[in-house]
Amino acid sequence: MAPSPSEGPVDATLEESAGEAASAESAGFRVSLSNFDGPFDLLLNLISKHEMDITEVSLSAVTNEFIAYLGQLEDDEELDQASEFLVVAATLLDMKVAGLLPQGELVDAEAVALLEARDLLFARLLQYRAFKEVSAWFSRCLQREDRRHVRAVRLDEKHRRQTPELVWSLTADDFAALALLAFAPKEIPHVGLDHLHAPLVSIREQAAIVVTLLRGTESLSFRELVAGVAEPGIVVARFISVLELYRHAALSFEQLEPLGELTLRWAADSWSDETLATLGADYDR
Amino acid sequence: MTDEMTGTSAEETPDAATPDEEATEIPLAERIEAILLIIDEPLGLVALAAAVGSPVPAVRQTLEMLVDDYDGRGKGPRRGFELREVGGGWRLYVREELDDVVAAFIGGQAPARLSQAALETLAVIAYKQPVTRSQVASIRAVNVDSVVRTLLARGLITELFADSETGAINYGTTDALLQHLGINSLDELPPISPLLDDGADGFDEGTIR
Amino acid sequence: MTDEMTGTSAEETPDAATPDEEATEIPLAERIEAILLIIDEPLGLVALAAAVGSPVPAVRQTLEMLVDDYDGRGKGPRRGFELREVGGGWRLYVREELDDVVAAFIGGQAPARLSQAALETLAVIAYKQPVTRSQVASIRAVNVDSVVRTLLARGLITELFADSETGAINYGTTDALLQHLGINSLDELPPISPLLDDGADGFDEGTIR
Numbered sequence: 001m002a003p004s005p006s007e008g009p010v011d012a013t014l015e016e017s018a019g020e021a022a023s024a025e026s027a028g029f030r031v032s033l034s035n036f037d038g039p040f041d042l043l044l045n046l047i048s049k050h051e052m053d054i055t056e057v058s059l060s061a062v063t064n065e066f067i068a069y070l071g072q073l074e075d076d077e078e079l080d081q082a083s084e085f086l087v088v089a090a091t092l093l094d095m096k097v098a099g100l101l102p103q104g105e106l107v108d109a110e111a112v113a114l115l116e117a118r119d120l121l122f123a124r125l126l127q128y129r130a131f132k133e134v135s136a137w138f139s140r141c142l143q144r145e146d147r148r149h150v151r152a153v154r155l156d157e158k159h160r161r162q163t164p165e166l167v168w169s170l171t172a173d174d175f176a177a178l179a180l181l182a183f184a185p186k187e188i189p190h191v192g193l194d195h196l197h198a199p200l201v202s203i204r205e206q207a208a209i210v211v212t213l214l215r216g217t218e219s220l221s222f223r224e225l226v227a228g229v230a231e232p233g234i235v236v237a238r239f240i241s242v243l244e245l246y247r248h249a250a251l252s253f254e255q256l257e258p259l260g261e262l263t264l265r266w267a268a269d270s271w272s273d274e275t276l277a278t279l280g281a282d283y284d285r
Numbered sequence: 286m287t288d289e290m291t292g293t294s295a296e297e298t299p300d301a302a303t304p305d306e307e308a309t310e311i312p313l314a315e316r317i318e319a320i321l322l323i324i325d326e327p328l329g330l331v332a333l334a335a336a337v338g339s340p341v342p343a344v345r346q347t348l349e350m351l352v353d354d355y356d357g358r359g360k361g362p363r364r365g366f367e368l369r370e371v372g373g374g375w376r377l378y379v380r381e382e383l384d385d386v387v388a389a390f391i392g393g394q395a396p397a398r399l400s401q402a403a404l405e406t407l408a409v410i411a412y413k414q415p416v417t418r419s420q421v422a423s424i425r426a427v428n429v430d431s432v433v434r435t436l437l438a439r440g441l442i443t444e445l446f447a448d449s450e451t452g453a454i455n456y457g458t459t460d461a462l463l464q465h466l467g468i469n470s471l472d473e474l475p476p477i478s479p480l481l482d483d484g485a486d487g488f489d490e491g492t493i494r
Numbered sequence: 495m496t497d498e499m500t501g502t503s504a505e506e507t508p509d510a511a512t513p514d515e516e517a518t519e520i521p522l523a524e525r526i527e528a529i530l531l532i533i534d535e536p537l538g539l540v541a542l543a544a545a546v547g548s549p550v551p552a553v554r555q556t557l558e559m560l561v562d563d564y565d566g567r568g569k570g571p572r573r574g575f576e577l578r579e580v581g582g583g584w585r586l587y588v589r590e591e592l593d594d595v596v597a598a599f600i601g602g603q604a605p606a607r608l609s610q611a612a613l614e615t616l617a618v619i620a621y622k623q624p625v626t627r628s629q630v631a632s633i634r635a636v637n638v639d640s641v642v643r644t645l646l647a648r649g650l651i652t653e654l655f656a657d658s659e660t661g662a663i664n665y666g667t668t669d670a671l672l673q674h675l676g677i678n679s680l681d682e683l684p685p686i687s688p689l690l691d692d693g694a695d696g697f698d699e700g701t702i703r
Contacts, residue, residue, distance in 0.1 A: 080609055131618050131686070134617050134683075134684060147590075147597065149322070151575070153324070156379075165397065170465075179412050181408075182408045182424070311591055320596065323599075361563065362569070364524065383528035
């Protein structure tokens with residue numbers, strides 16, 4: 001009886017009744033990138049089917065387009081779509097980080113863990129999509145039942161008299177105490193946002209420091225590279241810039257054992273500061 | 286969706302007498318039964334005819350047919366309910382022979398004590414009346430529909446008036462509550478907070494912490 | 495529990511033909527109809543059997559007969575109402591095709607719809623209950639506090655228990671949600687991808703962060 005959310009039916013009814021927001025998104029928000037042009041949903045599909053490399057997608061470009069798109073929307077839609085976009089964008093970002101991590105031929109514990117992490121990210125994206133799809137079923141059922149009328153008629157006077165006598169044991173003061181309790185605001189804990197106000201760190205700036213340090217010496221361990229840095233954000237940023245520089249073949253690295261010392265060497269034949277200027281653009285806000 | 290529905294019904298009964306009355310093709314008896322199922326108070330013949338969009342004589346005739354039908358003089362069996370005209374209106378009643386079954390059920394069903402949720406809701410209504418159900422719900426942070434129904438059925442609260450703009454019903458407490466509490470008027474309710482006295486409105490904003 | 499009930503009741507009434515059972519001479523269907531007419535919440539099969547004083551299997555069978563009867567598959571005509579099992583119990587509903595007639599009569603305003611965010615949060619809670627707010631948030635990757643509050647106020651979800659270690663409140667769905675969805679139990683939720691079943695526990699822990 002209950003309709004199943006298999007592809008066809010859900011999508012069909014999605015258009016008609018259920019998620020205007022959802023259908024508006026698939027119809028409305030398009031992405032235009034250098035290597036992709038089409039609806040956002042299609043992009044996600046391609047990525048989750050491994051038919052497109054997440055590392056080739058510029059998230060900043062997608063985000064810019066989305067923000068521009070939001071500008072044309074009504075307020076309500078905007079909120080829904082913005083929150084949905086955040087979910088997907090956050091997942092894509094995670095996937096991208098995992099995608100950027102170097103994958104050597106060596107199948108060691110870390111590589112396996114990395115693969116698992118990537119699978120988990122795919123799983124998370126799929127999970128989110130599954131819930132999003134099934135929410136259309138919820139919407140459809142809720143709307144259908146909202147229109148239904150059920151018999152909910154007050155008891156006849158005749159029968160009402162048959163209800164057992166009410167046992168009442170509260171004094172007026174008890175009642176007042178109860179009222180105080182009832183009016184006390186319900187504690188609804190919330191997630192604090194304080195942790196979001198960490199100082200911003202620029203990948204590009206950190207990459208510049210890494211380049212400067214590496215070019216001046218034969219080799220450097222990552223530990224030395226971050227020596228004296230207290231802020232975790234900067235450590236992370238320097239690590240990401242190492243990855244980015246590796247992508248540009250500007251450095252090589254060596255790690256003799258898992259979790260062992262990471263030794264970095266400058267390896268660029270030709271390096272211009274223009275490369276540096278575009279480095280980490282994907283991470284820009 | 287509605288169009289689709291009507292369309293389906295139309296296909297099922299293609300040979301209706303009047304082809305232009307598509308909307309009312311569902312048999313009159315069914316339309317009357319639908320209205321009868323949801324009304325609280327007896328509904329007069331004219332109002333019923335207006336509700337189902339059919340002429341009064343046809344409605345009267347169908348009502349009589351339904352009375353017979355429910356009493357077992359139609360094609361089907363006798364029903365546990367009957368259709369009666371009482372005080373100038375029509376309404377479904379439990380058949381009298383079955384009153385004992387209903388009485389036993391109600392007697393065993395209704396709790397003799399109000400639940401904590403019901404008491405707290407009652408307290409909110411007592412101190413904030415007149416107040417709508419959704420206002421109570423937002424203070425209590427839970428859905429209060431069934432609790433309000435219980436309090437109404439117990440005669441502890443009553444419907445005061447409908448909001449002129451939204452149509453939402455405002456509730457207040459009854460003399461029965463005052464009697465239970467052993468006080469003569471609402472003024473004798475112990476004050477619970479100075480904030481409640483001066484600004485009931487400020488309250489919703491969560492001023493009390 | 496139902497089986498146990500069934501067994502006991504069956505023993506109690508070994509023979510329908512016993513002449514000394516005067517009190518229950520009124521047909522079971524009528525007794526059931528009388529109860530259905532007065533309830534304002536879904537009544538489960540076992541409670542219904544207790545109310546009419548008949549064994550569960552007989553009541554179940556009679557309910558099915560009544561469903562058919564009202565749908566016009568019995569001797570009489572189709573009714574303007576129907577009997578549905580929703581939210582864990584049985585209740586009389588206006589037949590769907592007639593909802594427009596009733597809606598026009600009572601002039602109800604369109605109920606406020608849930609936002610897409612609320613729908614998705616509701617879906618996550620329905621499938622993963624008991625679940626804490628932060629677990630829901632990690633799946634939806636956004637703050638769900640206000641949405642959870644809305645769902646609580648609508649009575650669609652409820653607080654189940656607090657985690658013994660962290661004190662985080664676990665949420666689950668209510669019978670009211672089942673009623674609003676028009677289904678009888680959580681088993682009727684559509685199946686979602688098998689991926690969610692096996693790996694579900696894995697990614698709640700926020701392994702990826």
